[in-house]
Amino acid sequence: MAGDPMRRPGAGQTRRRGAALEEAILRAAADELTESGYGGMTIDKVAARAGTNKNAIYRRWPNRLALGIAAYRQLSTTVPIPDTGELRGDVLELLRGANRHWSSPLGAILRDLVAAAGGASELLAQLPEQSGDAAAAPWLTVLGRAVARGEASPEALHPRVATVAVVLLRNEFVMRGAPTAPDDVLVEIADEVYLPLVRKRATTPG
Amino acid sequence: MAGDPMRRPGAGQTRRRGAALEEAILRAAADELTESGYGGMTIDKVAARAGTNKNAIYRRWPNRLALGIAAYRQLSTTVPIPDTGELRGDVLELLRGANRHWSSPLGAILRDLVAAAGGASELLAQLPEQSGDAAAAPWLTVLGRAVARGEASPEALHPRVATVAVVLLRNEFVMRGAPTAPDDVLVEIADEVYLPLVRKRATTPG
DNA sequence: TCATTTACGGTACGGACCGTACCCTAAGTG
DNA sequence: CACTTAGGGTACGGTCCGTACCGTAAATGA
Numbered sequence: 001m002a003g004d005p006m007r008r009p010g011a012g013q014t015r016r017r018g019a020a021l022e023e024a025i026l027r028a029a030a031d032e033l034t035e036s037g038y039g040g041m042t043i044d045k046v047a048a049r050a051g052t053n054k055n056a057i058y059r060r061w062p063n064r065l066a067l068g069i070a071a072y073r074q075l076s077t078t079v080p081i082p083d084t085g086e087l088r089g090d091v092l093e094l095l096r097g098a099n100r101h102w103s104s105p106l107g108a109i110l111r112d113l114v115a116a117a118g119g120a121s122e123l124l125a126q127l128p129e130q131s132g133d134a135a136a137a138p139w140l141t142v143l144g145r146a147v148a149r150g151e152a153s154p155e156a157l158h159p160r161v162a163t164v165a166v167v168l169l170r171n172e173f174v175m176r177g178a179p180t181a182p183d184d185v186l187v188e189i190a191d192e193v194y195l196p197l198v199r200k201r202a203t204t205p206g
Numbered sequence: 207m208a209g210d211p212m213r214r215p216g217a218g219q220t221r222r223r224g225a226a227l228e229e230a231i232l233r234a235a236a237d238e239l240t241e242s243g244y245g246g247m248t249i250d251k252v253a254a255r256a257g258t259n260k261n262a263i264y265r266r267w268p269n270r271l272a273l274g275i276a277a278y279r280q281l282s283t284t285v286p287i288p289d290t291g292e293l294r295g296d297v298l299e300l301l302r303g304a305n306r307h308w309s310s311p312l313g314a315i316l317r318d319l320v321a322a323a324g325g326a327s328e329l330l331a332q333l334p335e336q337s338g339d340a341a342a343a344p345w346l347t348v349l350g351r352a353v354a355r356g357e358a359s360p361e362a363l364h365p366r367v368a369t370v371a372v373v374l375l376r377n378e379f380v381m382r383g384a385p386t387a388p389d390d391v392l393v394e395i396a397d398e399v400y401l402p403l404v405r406k407r408a409t410t411p412g
Numbered sequence: 413t414c415a416t417t418t419a420c421g422g423t424a425c426g427g428a429c430c431g432t433a434c435c436c437t438a439a440g441t442g
Numbered sequence: 443c444a445c446t447t448a449g450g451g452t453a454c455g456g457t458c459c460g461t462a463c464c465g466t467a468a469a470t471g472a
Contacts, residue, residue, distance in 0.1 A: 015438050015449060039324075042429065053450055058431070108325070114380060115321025118245075119314070121382060161398055164374065168366070171373045174320060174380060176327055192367055197403045221467050223419060248458065259421050264460070 016052075025050045025057055029071035034105055038068050038112035065116050069126050072113055075106060076128045081138045087146035091165060091194055094138060095186040098166050102173045103180040111173070136163050143198060156198035165194040222258075231256045231263055235277035240311060244274050244318035271322050275332050278319055281312060282334045287344045293352035297371060297400055300344060301392040304372050308379045309386040317379070342369050349404060362404035371400040 016024060028050035032041040043064055047053045061067040079101075082093035101107055110127065117123040129135050139162040146152035156162060168189050172181045222230060234256035238247040249270055253259045267273040285307075288299035307313055316333065323329040335341050345368040352358035362368060374395050378387045 017439065017448060021449075043431085044429075051450095053452085054431080055433095055451090056449060059448080064430075112321070112324065115318070118318070119379070119385075124381065155398075158398060160374070160394060164370070164399060167374055167377045168370065170377065170380075173325070174376075175330065179325075188366060192361075192364060193370060193403065197399065221420060223468065227420080249460085250458075253421095257421095259423085260460080261422090261462095262420060265419080270459075 021050075021052060021056060022060060025052065025060070025067075026071055026074055029067055030074045033068065033071050033075065033109050037105065038109050038116065041068055041071075043067070065113070065123065068109075068113055068116070069123060072106075072109060073126070073128060075109075079138050081141050083142075083145070087142070087149075087151045087198075088190060088195060090142040090146070091190045092186060094142065095165055095169055095190065096183075098169055099181050099186060102170065107173065135166070139163050139166065146198070150200075152198045153200045161198065164197060165189050168193060227256075227258060227262060228266060231258065231266070231273075232277055232280055235273055236280045239274065239277050239281065239315050243311065244315050244322065247274055247277075249273070271319070271329065274315075274319055274322070275329060278315060279332065279334060281315075285344050287347050289348075289351070293348070293355075293357045293404075294396060294401060296348040296352070297396045298392060300348065301371055301375055301396065302389075304375055305387050305392060308376065313379065341372070345369050345372070352404070356406075358404045359406045367404065370403060371395050374399060 025046065029041060029046045031049060032046050036045075041064070043054050043057055046067070047057055050056075057067060061070060079094075079097055082090045082097075084090050084093060102110075110129065113127065114124065136159040140157060140159070143152055143156050143162050147154050147157060169181060169186065172185060231252065235247060235252045237255060238252050242251075247270070249260050249263055252273065253263055256262075263273060267276060285300075285303055288296045288303075290296050290299060308316075316335065319333065320330065342365040346363060346365070349358055349362055349368050353360050353363060375387060375392065378391060
């Protein structure tokens with residue numbers, strides 16, 4: 001399973017081209033990413049695993065980072081939106097999902113990619129979870145239901161407000177290098193920050 | 207100013223040792239950091255600029271990252287704590303300071319270092335602004351005064367709550383690769399999230 | 413004062429990768 | 443069945459890390 005080129009060694013060596021080859025490269029790159037992380041994803045190794053060579057890769061992607069981002073996109077999955085019936089439960093569920101994601105190997109890869117992009121927004125934009133509104137969508141959905149139930153204020157239906165909780169959690173990973181945030185932290189973020197923020201609040205003075 | 211070894215070329219070449227040499231190396235590394243960023247801070251270049259060689263460096267730091275962190279500490283300065291007389295003014299002032307910091311070359315260096323540490327908490331802890339409570343201190347001070355004035359709720363005097371604003375701003379830098387966050391964003395963070403959060407709030411149901 | 417130990421400086425090297433170049437050949441194309 | 447396009451094999455230059463070795467200046471102490 002590791003290191004086996006996709007080409008059958010002895011069989012009729014039909015030489016892949018175009019899309020077929022591209023998919024093989026992406027699969028190989030994704031495998032390398034999950035096995036060794038972005039730092040360990042070497043162009044030579046990807047080429048070897050895909051049963052091709054560096055030419056075919058550099059003909060398609062300008063550099064290692066671009067390949068890494070493309071490969072990561074194959075690995076990222078969409079988040080299921082919880083519906084526990086009350087806001088707090090949904091919030092904790094979303095936070096736990098994010099916690100699992102960021103503490104998984106996938107999370108480490110994503111952090112490395114973001115770091116390697118070094119603020120190049122045209123590259124960052126290619127990462128699914130950076131697409132801003134894409135990341136905000138589940139939160140807005142959950143909040144929308146809470147607003148309908150009267151649990152949350154309509155003013156909270158604002159991307160920056162809605163995503164506060166997950167941004168705080170992400171900060172835990174970036175600053176502390178924590179492997180996994182303990183559940184206390186999630187509860188604290190929810191109870192001390194997020195829920196007070198989005199619940200119906202009195203109009204504030206001056 | 208660039209590339210000049212600290213040793214006078216022709217003069218009596220008194221060979222530096224111990225602390226004197228260590229300081230010279232750190233100065234050279236800090237200069238390289240500001241000139242070329244962390245990615246451009248090469249061990250060879252640091253050694254050349256310090257007028258020494260790689261041995262002297264590797265005898266003191268185990269690798270490039272450790273040297274980078276040590277050098278960065280020399281560059282980081284402490285934040286002045288604003289006192290405008292009202293919470294909103296202080297918050298915006300602190301946010302603007304953070305904005306300047308993160309968008310400066312120093313901010314890029316810090317991001318690269320955090321990224322290179324890749325979650326190694328023993329390294330991250332060496333960075334001044336990661337020391338958690340150190341970063342929270344100005345916010346707690348400003349909030350403390352606001353609480354005394356009756357502008358903020360005492361419950362806000364909690365590191366995780368107090369630092370929410372700057373965490374959100376930092377997120378702007380990490381996710382978007384924005385050079386500088388426009389002032390609108392700071393105002394939005396303050397008015398939409400932070401101030402509603404820390405102002406006196408009614409005890410929440412359930 | 414002089415032998416001994418310690419720490420620097422010079423230099424070379426192995427090793428890992430990146431990204432590029434060349435050349436041959438299989439796969440598509442008309 | 444030419445002809446063009448895209449893969450595959452391979453080699454190479456270049457950069458940088460981290461280590462090793464060896465001669466020598468600086469500290470140490472008898």
